[in-house]
Amino acid sequence: MSAVAENDRVAPIIAISGVSRFYRRGVDEVHALDNVSLHINPGHFIAFMGPSGSGKSTLLNLVSGIDRPSSGEVYVVGQKLNDLSEDELADWRARHVGLIFQFFNLMPVLNARDNVALPLLLTRLDKSERLRRAETALRIVGLEDRLTHHPRTLSGGEQQRVAIARAIVTDPDLIVADEPTGDLDARNAEAILSLLRQLKNDFGKTIVMVTHDPRALRFVDQAFHLDKGLLLEGEDAERAHEAILLAAGGSTTTGARIER
Ligand code: ADP
Secondary structure (H helix, E strand, C coil): CCHHHHHHCCCCCEEEEEEEEEEEECCEEEEEEEEEEEEECCCCEEEEECCCCCCHHHHHHHHCCCCCCCEEEEEECCEEHHHCCHHHHHHHHHHHEEEECCCCCCCCCCCHHHHHHHHHHHCCCCHHHHHHHHHHHHHHCCCHHHCCCCHHHCCHHHHHHHHHHHHHCCCCCEEEEECCCCCCCHHHHHHHHHHHHHHHHHHCCEEEEECCCHHHHHCCCEEEEEECCEECCHHHHHHHHHHHHHHCCCCCCCCCEECC
16 A cells, blocks of 8 residues: 555544624624535645635634634544633643744743643643753754743844743643744744744654745645635636745745645
8 A cells, every 4th residue: 555545544633513603793694614624634634725815824723722613623632622611722732832933922021932832831840840841842943052041131033942842841742823924034933933843753743834925835735715704626726836936936845735
């Protein structure tokens, strides 16, 4: 059996079936997501792409257990998230998901190591073990010489590396990143995308990222294209993919396949 065929038999780490998310806005109902179904296999690096307002953040929030659908089913890491209470969702997130944000969301009064150790406060580990694990995470992202630096003394790229170390310090199954390169210059954006790819390659992490960044197509395995709450398929998805490649300067070096 070929590697590709074997891969297709792997149980998905994310399975979304017929998911819709509606919001009430006055008398109107906004269809943020409309009957979206998709599967993501473990160890894949995925991008959700599409214009502003297309439903990317809504989908990311469902995958990471921050929000629940109006209808449809969301299974992540073997758990049906629809069934969990708010408290259970928070507990599930702490154990299974590492979050990365556009603006890093670091605590300014804490140094890099203490920022990274924060999620471990929810565990039973003692302080020395929490700091040791934070140092290991900072070493993985290449910041072992910045342990006691505060965020304001770090560049944007370094701050995002600290945030990535914080996302991996609990060894989560899933890393979820919301526009992780949105506030970075081209060089730092490439470095962060490359680091995320390395986490997938070296540690088998599944990474799901919302991005507008056309460069991302060179680093991810699959891109899902959204528009007006719909997951694009077939020729529509191909057209959206081509448009992003054109925006990236017509590069044909993309490694990503379009999901359909
Ligand atoms: P994207 O991330 O692609 O920019 P979003 O998922 O944030 O898109 O939003 C999709 C649609 O849902 C938009 O029309 C947005 O205005 C709407 N929306 C998102 N969150 C809310 C909310 N909490 N209340 C009302 N409408 C919302």
